[in-house]
Amino acid sequence: MTSALDVTEALDIEPPTTELARRVSSSLDLSTSPNGTFHPASWVKGGGQLTRTSTNKQLKPFATEDIKILLLENVNKTGLDRLEAQGYQVTFLKTSLPEDELIAKIRDYHVIGIRSKTKLTSRVLREAKNLIVIGCFCIGTNQVDTQYAAEHGIAVFNSPFSNSRSVAELVIGEIISLARQLGDRSNEMHRGTWNKVSNGCWEIRGKTLGIIGYGHIGSQLSVLAEAFGMTVVFYDTVNLMALGTAKQLPSLQALLRTADFVTCHVPELPETKNMIGRKEIEYMKEGSYLINASRGSVIEIPALIDAMRAGKIAGAALDVYPAEPGGNGDYFTNDLNPWAEDLRSLKNIILTPHIGGSTEEAQSAIGIEVSEALVRYVNEGSTLGAVNMPEVNLRSLTMDEANHVRVIYIHRNIPGVLRGVNAILGDHNVDKQMTDSRGDVAYLMADISDVNVTLIKDLYQRLESLSSRIMTRVLY
Ligand SMILES: NC(=O)C1=CN([C@@H]2O[C@H](COP(=O)(O)OP(=O)(O)OC[C@H]3O[C@@H](n4cnc5c(N)ncnc54)[C@H](O)[C@@H]3O)[C@@H](O)[C@H]2O)C=CC1
Numbered sequence: 039m040t041s042a043l044d045v046t047e048a049l050d051i052e053p054p055t056t057e058l059a060r061r062v063s064s065s066l067d068l069s070t071s072p073n074g075t076f077h078p079a080s081w082v083k084g085g086g087q088l089t090r091t092s093t094n095k096q097l098k099p100f101a102t103e104d105i106k107i108l109l110l111e112n113v114n115k116t117g118l119d120r121l122e123a124q125g126y127q128v129t130f131l132k133t134s135l136p137e138d139e140l141i142a143k144i145r146d147y148h149v150i151g152i153r154s155k156t157k158l159t160s161r162v163l164r165e166a167k168n169l170i171v172i173g174c175f176c177i178g179t180n181q182v183d184t185q186y187a188a189e190h191g192i193a194v195f196n197s198p199f200s201n202s203r204s205v206a207e208l209v210i211g212e213i214i215s216l217a218r219q220l221g222d223r224s225n226e227m228h229r230g231t232w233n234k235v236s237n238g239c240w241e242i243r244g245k246t247l248g249i250i251g252y253g254h255i256g257s258q259l260s261v262l263a264e265a266f267g268m269t270v271v272f273y274d275t276v277n278l279m280a281l282g283t284a285k286q287l288p289s290l291q292a293l294l295r296t297a298d299f300v301t302c303h304v305p306e307l308p309e310t311k312n313m314i315g316r317k318e319i320e321y322m323k324e325g326s327y328l329i330n331a332s333r334g335s336v337i338e339i340p341a342l343i344d345a346m347r348a349g350k351i352a353g354a355a356l357d358v359y360p361a362e363p364g365g366n367g368d369y370f371t372n373d374l375n376p377w378a379e380d381l382r383s384l385k386n387i388i389l390t391p392h393i394g395g396s397t398e399e400a401q402s403a404i405g406i407e408v409s410e411a412l413v414r415y416v417n418e419g420s421t422l423g424a425v426n427m428p429e430v431n432l433r434s435l436t437m438d439e440a441n442h443v444r445v446i447y448i449h450r451n452i453p454g455v456l457r458g459v460n461a462i463l464g465d466h467n468v469d470k471q472m473t474d475s476r477g478d479v480a481y482l483m484a485d486i487s488d489v490n491v492t493l494i495k496d497l498y499q500r501l502e503s504l505s506s507r508i509m510t511r512v513l514y
């Protein structure tokens with residue numbers, strides 16, 4: 039923890055007397071986090087090479103107490119360590135929280151880190167009065183009302199591809215396991231039954247894999263499947279470059295009629311809800327296989343149950359479900375999904391507890407990537423990589439720029455705002471400024487110089503009083 043006196047040292051201004059320091063501290067809400075461990079990266083060119091400088095200035099937020107972070111769902115230690123190293127106050131929980139508990143808790147926090155289970159609905163976010171940023175330590179952001187968050191100045195970050203390889207590898211394992219009925223044989227052996235069969239068991243070489251959604255995961259899977267001798271076809275709403283000898287098909291129906299194995303890798307969207315229902319299963323080949331490691335809403339599970347009972351579908355692997363338990367040890371029963379017990383009773387079905395991205399490699403990489411994005415946002419205001427805000431970044435302030443202040447003004451994207459903001463900033467020298475918009479929300483970042491620390495409050499309040507304001511942050 040740093041004191042107000044340490045802060046003035048960092049600002050390179052004349053240290054006030056202890057008495058004055060105390061008064062300044064309480065009137066300006068000086069924060070003691072981040073501490074001195076964050077060194078924003080900055081690169082200079084010299085002798086034809088890029089060299090990292092370590093003279094960047096450690097910014098602190100005005101009008102925020104110590105940064106408080108709520109980390110849910112057992113976020114990897116790499117993320118926890120990086121956030122704690124900043125001096126932030128981190129509350130770490132292994133599970134997600136039900137909505138009412140979350141509402142009661144979220145009010146106190148400036149940052150929340152979640153994975154796929156915690157639902158940050160508008161009802162929850164409405165209560166999150168101090169929240170400035172959300173970190174999704176996963177790929178999917180469907181669990182967050184990202185639009186509501188943006189309209190309230192809350193940035194959302196995720197990790198777009200750190201677990202893609204892990205999901206692709208899991209699916210390859212499932213394709214072989216389903217083709218060889220491995221789950222059933224293993225269960226039988228566990229019960230003490232020897233059942234050596236080849237009937238209905240196949241090699242995957244020469245079979246056709248149909249990938250729905252050829253993004254990070256789908257395309258990675260495509261390469262792996264071809265290495266096993268599979269023919270790959272895919273369907274995507276976007277026209278994409280096919281890897282290897284894979285072929286994009288013009289319709290979902292064409293894919294379903296062609297593939298021996300169908301696997302879903304689309305995001306949760308209104309258009310992908312029940313994308314594979316009764317009609318689509320009808321199109322599938324007799325004795326084909328269905329895999330879903332995307333989101334539980336994508337497959338109509340009662341239709342799958344009926345098709346497996348009828349023998350139309352020879353096997354299935356599901357990693358995701360419409361409703362998922364909040365934490366390990368919870369039950370997966372009809373209380374959660376009304377068909378859970380029917381599903382569990384089927385033959386040749388692999389049911390996994392949403393572990394597609396659960397490997398040491400993926401979780402460690404996600405922990406690093408998302409926590410670093412959160413630190414950059416909290417400490418420097420950079421929105422690079424945000425999924426719901428325009429991407430705005432300025433180079434870091436340096437120790438030579440001691441009396442510089444960084445202003446972040448998130449506002450409604452309406453005419454005339456810059457005139458009002460610049461009338462306020464214009465009392466100072468605006469060294470650099472960047473603004474961008476995304477839909478109805480715009481993000482302005484400006485570094486202004488020669489700001490006496492006692493003027494920050496006035497600057498902040500004047501920006502806050504503008505009618506276009508969504509959120510103002512001042513870092514100094
Ligand atoms: N089981 C698990 O643990 C994990 C699950 N996921 C899920 O997998 C999903 C896919 O992940 P990525 O490949 O990284 O996403 P991505 O965004 O890279 O690719 C998704 C692809 O789906 C396509 N698409 C969107 N709507 C479509 C539609 N209606 N029909 C056909 N194609 C459509 C997009 O154009 C895009 O090419 C994520 O959104 C997430 O929900 C991701 C990681 C781990």
Ligand SMILES: O=C(O)CCC(=O)C(=O)O
Nearest residue numbers: 153154176177178395396
């Ligand atoms: O690992 C998790 O909790 C979620 C994985 C996932 O579904 C995602 O990354 O979107």
